[in-house]
Amino acid sequence: MATHDLVVRIGGEGGEGVISCGEILSRAVARGGLNIHAFRTFPAEIRGGLAMFQLRGSDGPARSLSQSVDVLCAINHNAYDAYVGNIKSDGVLLYDPAFVKIDDRLGGRRRIELPLDAISNEATGASRAKNMVAMGALLAVFDVPVEYGKTLAGEHFGTKGEDVVRMNQGAIEAGHTYALQHMAEIRKPFNRIPDRDQILVNGNEACAMGAIAAGVDFVPGYPITPATPIFEFLCRELPRFGGKAVQFEDEIASLAAGIGASFAGKRVLTATSGPGLSLMSETLNLAAMTECPITIINVMRGGPSTGMPTKTEQSDLKFAIYGTSGESPRCIMAPLDIYDCFWQTVRAVRIAEKYQIPVIVLTDQALAYTSQNIDTPDLTDVELGERLAPPLDTDPETFERYADTENGISPMPIPGVHELMYMSTGLEHTPKGAPNYTPANHELMTAKRFRKLTALGRRVVQQSHVEEEEPEGVEVGIIGWGSTYGAITEAIEQIEADTGVRVAHLHPRILSPLPEWRIRQFLGPLKKLIVPEENYTGQYAHFLKGKFGIKPIEIHKAHGVPFTAEELVGAIKEEL
C-alpha cells in the first residue's frame, strides 16, 4: 500500500509563537491518526532570530526529518529567505503578503496567500494570535478536525484565562475557515489509524519517562542546553513517584551528590551535555573506582567548548568512551529513536545497577527536540535489575566489599541496612577496601573491575542482534549509531528502490563494550562498510577501525543539523 507523506515547515521570528503553533499542531495531527515526526530549531536567544518548526505527517513510518518540504508557511520575510529553496518542485508556499516579498527564487512553485496578520486582527483584534491562525490553516491542510486544535489550545492557554483561550480558539477557527476556501487542493488521501494507544513525546521526555520506569529515585542536576528539559521534567514529576530531584551548584557537585546517593543505595540518574560531561569526568572515574552505579544521559550538542548549544552533533563519543584519567570500566549506549530513548534509559539504569558501573547514554539535540507519537510503553516489559547485595547475616570479619569474583561483580552493602561498614575509596584498594598500592593488588583489582565489562560484553552479544539476518549476497553494509537510524533506514529503502542494490544495516545500541561477535558476523560478507556520522572526524569509524582493523568509508556531517535521508542517499550512492 502506498504511503502518503506531508512535510510542513513553519518559520518566523523567535517569540512569534512558531514553536507553540507547531507543538499544538503536532498533537492534533497525531490524534488525527497519522505518524508524526516533528523537529524544531531555535536561536539561543529567548526572543529574536529565526525559529523553525517542521512537521512531517505520514501514514507510513515517519522515521526522519526531511530536507525538502511540501509546504512552507512563512510568517515573515526572513523565513521565506531562509527556506524558499527547500520547497519541493511540486510544493507550495503559504505566505503573509504583508511581510513576505516574493522574488524569482520561488521559481515555478505554487504560492497561496495566507494573510495571517489581517486574519488575526479581524478575528481577535490583535496581531499576536497569528501563529494560531497559521495552526488553524495547517489543521485544514492535514485534514484534521478543527476541534482537535481548539481543544488542545484550550489546554495550552488554560492557565492564562478564558479570554486568552477564546482569542486563540477564534484565531484557529478563522485560519481553518480561510484554508478550507483556499487550500483544499494541498490535502492528501491519508489512511488514518485513529484511536491508537500512543503518547506524543520528544527524546528528552522519553528519557525522563524511562528514568521513572527504571525506578530512578534520586536525580541531581545542573541545567545545560539541550539536556535541561530532562531535569525539568524530573523535578516536576519525580516527587509524584516518591523520588527526589535536586539542583546542585555545578555538574561536579551534581555527579558527586549522585555518587553519594548511589553509595547510600539509591538508583541515580543525571542528565547533561558535553561541557557538563567534561566537568564530570573526574567524578565519573570515582564512580567506576568505588563501583557506585550511576547513569548519565548526555544530550550531545555542537562543540567544542560552548560551541553550538542549540544544535546537534554526534561528537562526544570518544570523550564518553575514553575521557578519563587512568583506565576505568564504563558502558556507552545510544538510543536510535524516540521510542528507544525510553527503553535504553531503562536498560542503562539496569546495567549500571547490575554491573556497578557508570553508564553514559548518548542522545543528541536532534533526538531531544524531535517529537514522535510512539506506542505507549508496555510496562510489563520493564526489567529493573537489582544491585548485588550481601546477605543480612554476612560475617563482617570476612566480608569483602570488593571481593574478586568470577564476573567481577561484588556484593554492595547499604548504609543503614547492613551491619557491614566498609570504606569506599577512590584510592586503589584491596578487596576489603583498604588502600593498597602494591603491583599485585593493582593488577588484581584492575582486572576485577574490567571483568565486569567483559561479562557485560557477553550479554550484549546475546541482546543486540537485529531481528532479521542480513540479506543473502549483500556486499555493502552501513554501521550507524544513535539518532541517524531513521535517516539511514529511509536512505537504504530509497537506494534499494532506485538501484536494486541490497544494503545491510547494523545500528548497535551499546557502543562500548562493542558487541564484537555480532559486528564480526555483520562484517563477514561485506566488500564495503560505510559509517555515516554527524561529526567531523569519524569517531565511531575510528573506534571500529581500531577494534577490527577495517577501513570503513566515512561519511561526515558537522553542520549542527541532522542527516536527512536525501543527503544520505546521495552520499551513499557515490560509494556504490
Next chain:
Amino acid sequence: MTTDTALKVADYKSDLKPIWCSGCGDYGVITPFYQALAEIQAQPKDTVIVSGIGCSGRFPYFCNTYGFHGVHGRALPTAAGVKIANPDLAVVAVGGDGDGLGIGGGHVAHVCRKNIDMTYILIDNSIYGLTKGQSSPTSPLDMTSKTAPYAYLEDPVNPLLMMLAYDASFVARGYSGKPKVLKELFTRALKHEGFSVLHIYSPCVSMNKQVTFKTMNEIVQPLPDDWDTSDRLKGMEMAMDTGTFYTGVVYEDHRPTIHRRLDDLEERSGRYDELGDLFRQYK
C-alpha cells in the same frame, strides 16, 4: 553490636591505625570525635563519614562506620547526596583547608543554603601537608612555602567569617590542642539539626613552621560565658578579630532542613499511583 548495648569509645575505632605524623594535630581531633560518637551513641551502621583529599581525608579509614573517601574538594556535595538519599543516616563530612576552601570552596555556599543536616569538620593547618608543604587558602600573607619560596602574596581566607556570611545554621570553632573542648563541640554539632560546621585549627608539625602549637596556644581563648549564639553579626565581628582565636559555639540557628522541605514538596506535587497516570498527560 546491637542497639541495646551501650557503645564504648573503642567501638568507634577501626582496625586501621592512623598514619599521621607523630605529634600531628589531627590525633587531637579524632580522639574527641570518637568520644562524641560514644556520647551520642551513634550507630556505626547508620553513620557515614565522607572525606576529600589531604591528610584529613584519611579520617574515615580510622573510624568503625561507613566511610567514603572521594575526590579532592568534593566531600561536601558527596556527603549531601548521601544525606538527601537517606535522611535517617548520620552524615559527617571532613576535609582540610585546601580541600574545603581551595578546590572545593565553591560548594560551601550551597550546602549552607540547602541546610543539609550534616556536620562538616574543617581541619585547618594553613598548609598542604600530604603533598609536603605548599601554600593553602589559609596560609598567612608572607608565609614561605614550597610554592611561595620568597613570600606568599595572598591574604588568607577567613573560614569562620565565610561560614557566618553563608549562614551555616551552626558554626563552631575549636583547636586540636584543646581536645576536651572539642568533644563538647563535636557533640553539639552532631546533635544540631541542620548544617553544622566545626572549624578546627590543627597544626601541621612537619610542614608548617609558622603557625604551630606554640603560636596557637598564645592566641586561643574560650568565648565568653555569656556569649549569645543567636547573634550572627556579633559572631562576624568576633571572627574578624584575627588577634585572638576564640573557641566555642559561635552561632546557632534553627530552621528547616532541605530534607523537611523535600518532604513538603512531595505533598505539594501530589502523588501518581502509576506511570500510566503520567503517560495520560502525553496522549
